[in-house]
Amino acid sequence: MKLRRNLTALVLGLSTIAAFAQSGNTETRQIKEEGKTVFNPHWFMQVQAGASHTVGEAKFGDLISPAAALNVGYQFTPLWGLRAGLSGWEAKGAWVSPETIYKYNYLQGNVDATLDLSNLFCGYNPTRFFNAYLFGGIGVNGAFNNDEAVALNDAGHRLEYLWRDSKVNVVGRFGLGTNLRISDHVFFNIEVNANTMSDKYNSKKAGNSDWQFNALAGFTFKFGKTYTKTEPVYYEPTPVPPTPEPVVEEKKEEPAPEPVVVQPMKQNIYFVINSSEIRNSEQSKVSALAAYLKEHTDAKVSLCGYADKNTGNARINKKLSKERAEAVAEALKAQGISADRITVDYKGDTVQPFSTMEENRVTVCIAE
Known part of the structure; x- marks a missing residue:
């Protein structure tokens, strides 16, 4: 019995101590200003590969070629960035009758302004998984190795805008992409873009601009510390004023009290x-x-x-x-x-x- 009473007293004592400790720890501090996530400007790089399609008079699949791109850019704000890129590989054209597909190569340099759509509509969040962006820009396209089109022309099929050694065109371009977050510094990238240039790009006269479309996938790498988290700011606790001691009234006559x-x-x-x-x-x-x-x-x-x-x-x-x-x-x-x-x-x-x-x-x- 004595042992049981001692154990009961010990449990009650520990419970009381725990209750006081919990009461002291759960005192909430009043927040003056919430912690924030602050954007840091940073550099980024994109490595992409995929397929391109140059519009022509043939089946869609017959004019698909390999494509690759490398972009380096700087994100100035949560919304706006600027990138410079180098892309290219192979393009195709088509002669209708007899149906003949010919290939040539190109290399394109471009500068794009980028707009982060996810931050625009949903607010800045550096840990968001899906990050859509829109871009538009200009570039210069240099095409070369047009031997197949030259051979087709020399065989009697007149290509009115045939070029032989190389051809340089100014390019207007726009597109849409997304960066899927893997970590703070690595994202899986998917992008589609459209490029428009002179009617002479594919050696054929059509009376309108030539178009080339690209579907690319790859990786986006962000460098440095892209954001900073600030700690909340708390108010200093207001000290509790001490309880005044009771005034003891003496019965004896005293001088008039001094003003309070x-x-x-x-x-x-x-x-x-x-x-x-x-x-x-x-x-x-x-x-x-x-x-x-x-x-x-x-x-x-x-x-x-x-x-x-x-x-x-x-x-x-x-x-x-x-x-x-x-x-x-x-x-x-x-x-x-x-x-x-x-x-x-x-x-x-x-x-x-x-x-x-x-x-x-x-x-x-x-x-x-």
């Missing part, structure tokens, strides 16, 4: 970036100020607005700090505090009362 010195009240009302709206989490501070002023009818309050100098500019920050101070003043008036008891001042970003930029988005309130 009223302790001033200070409150820091924090704002989010580029805002003068008082958040719900800060309303309790405004209410505490109003209660203090109602209790101490001779007290007045001075309000001074600030803005952090790391964002915006001096003109915007001066206006923003003024609006922050005025917002607190209006909130106090709404709770019954007379305007002649409120003094409003603002410093813009010329004064930084705190060490962090988040704390400098503030209206400092001193009531006394």
Whole structure:
């Protein structure tokens, strides 16, 4: 029995200690500013291979040729990038009667502007699996090794736009692609593009531009640290004021008590970036100020607005700090505090009362 009582007491004691520990650990800290994922500009490279189709008077499959491409680019923002590429391999043309397919080679250099559609419509997310993009650009196409078309022409079939040694054409191009995320630095790439150029590209006269389409797959490699995660910023916990000791009244006659010195009240009302709206989490501070002023009818309050100098500019920050101070003043008036008891001042970003930029988005309130 004695052993059982001792075990029961031990279990109850451990449970009590665990309960107190859990109570202390679950105290939530109030977040001033959430952590963010910040984009970093970076270089990237794409290696692609697939098939090309040059439009002509033959079956679709008869005009399919191998193609490859190498692109190097720079992503300036979550939406916009610029890349330079080199592509080429083989192209085909067709003579109708008798049906003859002839081949030639080409090498094309191009510059494209890219637009990230996933970030445009769904917001920036560097860990998203599916990342669609659109691009458009210009290039220069150099075609060569046209011996088969030359032989066809020399055999009596007149190709009106025949070129013999080489042919250079200006190219307009556009396309659509996607990068499927494997890791932060490696993506599987799928891309289709269309290229339009002079009617003379395939040696035949058609009266319109020649078109070449490519379907490519490969890999996209991103270099360096492409994004940074910032930690949340927390408010410092408000210290609990000590409980005043009870005043012991003595029966003996004493001199008239000295007037009670009223302790001033200070409150820091924090704002989010580029805002003068008082958040719900800060309303309790405004209410505490109003209660203090109602209790101490001779007290007045001075309000001074600030803005952090790391964002915006001096003109915007001066206006923003003024609006922050005025917002607190209006909130106090709404709770019954007379305007002649409120003094409003603002410093813009010329004064930084705190060490962090988040704390400098503030209206400092001193009531006394």
